[in-house]
Structure formats: structure tokens, C-alpha cells
Amino acid sequence: MLSISLSSSAFELEKISKLNLQVGTWLENYQQVRARDNDAVNGFELRPYLGLGAKYQLQQKMAIIPEAGWVLPQNKEAVTKNIFFLRADFNYAVKKWLDLKIGSSFMMQSYSAEGGEDRLRNGDETEVYYIPPERRTAYNQTLDLGAEFIHKNMGLRFQTHIYAWNESDERMYSYSLSYLYGFGPQELFK
């Protein structure tokens, strides 16, 4: 029988084997959106994100890795888009140099702008359209699958984030490719 304990007595600080800092690129809806007027889809682009996480060891080969991250904003034309995420992966160490992960992310996609007008083409004329006047946020849950290649205290991680994983019509995939720097929690207290 599966039981989940969240009581603080079940939690042991010593089981946090590693903390990590991440720097990577976020490939939103990679190859699934129209990027040119000839219907070509989007390719690789550098869209940095930062993250931090902690590896909580359950057994020798199994761990849970809660993480938080932020995809850097893009804001050239009045609308700023931010993506924040909280996630936790179940991590299985297949080899000393290879971890496999499965988990879920809570994605917060936030758009902010301060309103205003913009004149754009409409047929042979131009017409006024409006810049969004306020911040709005979309919340999504993704299913995440990933692999991490480890060398000493560094790691290279590839992860996929599946939106609408249980609805085939809407399903979309984002990817993240990141470099991780890991260090022991005791280093914090030195």
C-alpha cells in the first residue's frame, strides 16, 4: 500500500544530498507554432531561464527534486511575458553519470502591459487596436520527463514539459536544456 507522509518528523535534513543552480534555455512549443508566413515552424532559439533545486534522497538511487525557476522576460513591444514554475521530479539514478526524471510542473505564465493604442494595417487602411491594459496570468500543470548527465558537480539536463498531457487535441511540448551546478547543503553553512 502506498502511503505518503508529509509530517515534519519524516523529513530529515541530512537526506538533502545536493542543491543545484540551473542556467538553460527554454524552448517554448518547439516546432509546433508557425514562425514564418510560408508556414515554417519555430526552431531553436535562446531563451534563458534560471532555476534552483534541492535533491532529497529517498533511497540510494531514488530522490525527489523540488525546483523553482524563472524564464527571463521578453518585452519588446509593450507586452512583457514571464514564465515562473514550481516543480518536483522523481529522480532515479540509472548510472553514476545518468539520472532519469519524471514529475510535474506548476507553470505560471504571466503577461503584463500598461495599455495604450497602436495603429495597425487593416485591409487598405489602418485601424486602432489596443495594448493589453493589465496583468493576467495563466496557470497550467505539465507532465515532465527528463534525463540528466552528470560529471562531478556539474550536470547537463534535457527535459520535456507536456501541456495538456491528457488531451491529445491540445497537447503541446516545451523543452528545456540546462546546465546545472550542484553543491552539498553543508557548503551553505561553512
Added chain:
Amino acid sequence: MKFLLICLFLYPLSVYSFRLNTNTAAAFGDKNIKIYVTSNSTCSEAGISKEDLLDLAVKGARDFWNKVPTSNINIERGGILQTSNNLFLTGALCASDSQTSCPEATSVPTSIDDIVIACNNNTTDNFKSSSYLALSAPVRVSNQTIKGSIVLINDSTNTSFDTLSYNERLSVLAHEIGHAVGIGHSNKNEALMYYANSDKLSKLSQDDIDAITYLYPNRLDGCGGFFGGTIGKDGDPPIKQNLLMSLLLGTFLGWILLIFTKFFTALTRSSRLFVLKKVNS
């Protein structure tokens, strides 16, 4: 690591340029929106039957707007709207923000719900040239809520709608439905909401996805009880969320909170020990 950090500050910023139809960012209050075609639309000049027009509009909505996972919009078939009001066919389209200058006797009726499509032949106010294939606007708006929108297909003798391929018609209908739900034009030529029509359009652009996500953002219910739910705007009922996923999320967030609590406690304890050692020495 240093190299990567330097790269962070050199990356090219992408452009987000979606615009809206109203200055209040109005959107339909109910995410389930229906499409109707008026029963008196013959669409003879446009070269399409009203049933085919309805099929095409529903397909446009399903193939494009309904597929965005970060948005909760759901546009579906309403049916044929029984009406004998000829103003749908001949009246001027009056957007919600200009109705004071629109005489009721010569304008397309605005007392409608959801999205209503009609074939219209008014070349004085609506279709001044053959380049106009269709027009659309929210016509019944209250504060930030769209109650009804009109889509007019150019059914005048100068229309070129009848010369369009199936895919072009599909993208025209999907574009106009985008307007009907509150999205304005985009200045990105790959976007469905770009002003010009395209026959090679099988997917939305990121700009279109961002626009529909902004107006109809997806929201989760409960978050495992951790946040107490994220209730929709204007008291929309929250979306039912998969129970297992919510439980997992709540557990994960619980772990995060516990870890940071423990760290904070440990940090406080170690700093206290440090102070005590100093005092003792």
C-alpha cells in the same frame, strides 16, 4: 558557468506584439462560446451555403483557437439562428465602442449572444473594396465582458471570397473568430491575426497563442488545496483538474515548503551557535 551567465545578457529578446479589439481587454464571460449562422444568409455571391459556412467556422475555431493548452476557450457549434431581420444582410457593422454614431435602423442588430455570422452585402459602410473578405467585431460589450460578436462575410457583387481556396476560407473564418473573441491584429506576418490572408496556414503563431492565453487564461482548481484554488475572473467557475495531478502538486509544494523551513531553522540554529561560541570565547 561564467560563459553561460554572460550569454544570458546577450540573448535576443523576442517580440510580443499581440493587440486587442477593446481597450478594456474585453472577453466573453463564459469560456464556452457558440457559433451561429443566420438563417436568412444566402451567401450566393460568396459562393458558400450557410451550412458549409457554419462547418467552416466551427472547424476554424476547433483547429486553431480550441487547441491552445494554456487557454481555456472552447468554441463550439451553435447552429442556424432563425431570423428574418434583413439588417444582418444589409446593415452597417458597428463595433461596441462606436455605437453612439450608429443608427439602429441601418446597423446590424446588436442584441445577440455568442458569435453570429451573416453574409452581408453593404458596400457603403462595410465592404468598400473587394479586398475586404470579411469583417468582425464585438457588438455587445459590458465592462470587460463580451456578450455578443458579429462576423460578416462579404456577399456583395464585388466579393472575392468566392475565389478563395478551402484553406484560405478556413483561415479567414478563424481570423474573424479571433476578432470576435476580442483579439486585434498582430504586426507579425506569420500570425493568424496578421491583416493579410494566407493559404498556407496550419498552425497558430506564438503571438496568436499569447493573445488567446491573455484573454482566456487557463486556471487550475485547488492546486492540491495548497493555494486554496485559483478562481477565474469575474467569479468564473474553476476548471476541474485531475485529482491525482492536484495531489502530486500539493505534495510537491509541501516538500518545497518543508525543505525551506528546515533550511531556515538550521540556518538560525547555526548562527545562534556561532554567537554562543563567540560569547563563550
